[in-house]
Amino acid sequence: MSLAPRAVLVHRTTEYEELLARHGTHGQAAFFLSSRGRSIDEVARRHDRTRRALTEVAAAVPLQWRGSRVERADLDRFLFAPEDVVVVVGQDGLVANAAKYLSGQPVVGIDTDPGRNPGVLVRHRPADAAALLRTAVAPGGAVEELTMxxxxxxxxxxxxxxxxxxxxxxxxxxxxxxxxxxxxxxxxxxxxxxxxxxxxxxxxxxxxxxxxxxxxxxxxxxxxxxxxxxxxxxxxxxxxxxxxxxxxxxxxxxxxxxxxxxxxxxxxxxxxxxxxxxxxxxxxxxxxxxxxxxxxxxx
CATH class of the missing domain: 2.60.200.30 (Probable inorganic polyphosphate/atp-NAD kinase; domain 2)
Incomplete structure (x- = not known):
């Protein structure tokens, strides 16, 4: 009996999360940015968009599938399996970061910040995730083979x-x-x-x-x-x-x-x-x- 597909969501720590890790609280991070002429509001909004996208994509994974998540910093330690469908939720560069650890698994690129990202490799919106996952495992699905x-x-x-x-x-x-x-x-x-x-x-x-x-x-x-x-x-x-x-x-x-x-x-x-x-x-x-x-x- 073959294993059910596993959806592996690849993401990276947001700038807001990095600021909190460094400064401890939202208020201290806001003060740090304001002292350098920046506002934390846009950073926080981008963080919220990324979290919402991850939640929406995770909800789109079929119930009979398995699921996993991996942060960019852990890619070199994560074991990808042949039955995986890799869903990159983030920027174009995150697709490239994940690609070197794969061996032919289909990849779906989800853009968390349209207009800010070029969208060369993350071409889709979170709302498209369910249809894209079905395409990834369907015979003859639309796939572009990119040279490495x-x-x-x-x-x-x-x-x-x-x-x-x-x-x-x-x-x-x-x-x-x-x-x-x-x-x-x-x-x-x-x-x-x-x-x-x-x-x-x-x-x-x-x-x-x-x-x-x-x-x-x-x-x-x-x-x-x-x-x-x-x-x-x-x-x-x-x-x-x-x-x-x-x-x-x-x-x-x-x-x-x-x-x-x-x-x-x-x-x-x-x-x-x-x-x-x-x-x-x-x-x-x-x-x-x-x-x-x-x-x-x-x-």
């Missing part, structure tokens, strides 16, 4: 990301490494830079786009579902020992970018989650390319 990027180290460590993966120094030092395509026919180039960014079409509205614009808008940005990645080296430094001839490119299916560390430490993290990073040291190699897993976003 992966990094796989030579010690089998693996990292997934929906927007982009960054490789670079943990502070403001210079990263030293060798960079080249994932084949033996082309020699890798020794480089010194502030890091390397490899991104998807979903990430083409953020960090990846800023680097793309700096390089004159080439190559063409991929769409979120395109099986193509772009990569850029940030601030490559030319010297007698390091080059700058390989600072941007695209990766298609089966293609990879290989980086070999030539400094004490390089960190690899995805979608801004620095707290859940891979750490590589001298001589280690990491390959970057299109992930076999995609994000299945209910449309």
């Amino acid at each position: 990027v992966e990094a796989v180290a030579d010690d089998t460590q693996r990292l997934l990301a929906l927007n982009e993966i960054y490789l670079g120094p943990p502070g403001h030092q210079t990263a030293r490494y060798r960079l080249g395509p994932d084949n033996a026919a082309t020699a890798a180039e020794a480089q010194a830079s502030s890091g390397v960014l490899v991104g998807t079409g979903t990430g083409a509205t953020g960090w990846l786009r800023s680097l793309w614009l700096e390089r004159g808008g080439v190559p063409e940005l991929p769409a979120p579902s395109d099986p193509r990645l772009l990569w850029f080296v940030r601030e490559a430094w030319p010297s007698p020992a390091t080059g700058t001839s390989r600072v941007a490119g695209a990766l298609g299916p089966g293609q990879g970018l290989r980086l070999t560390v030539e400094s004490d430490r390089i960190v690899v993290f995805g979608d801004g989650m620095e707290s859940d990073a891979l750490e590589l040291t001298w001589g280690q190699t990491v390959r970057l390319g299109i992930a076999a897993t995609s994000l299945r976003l209910i449309t």
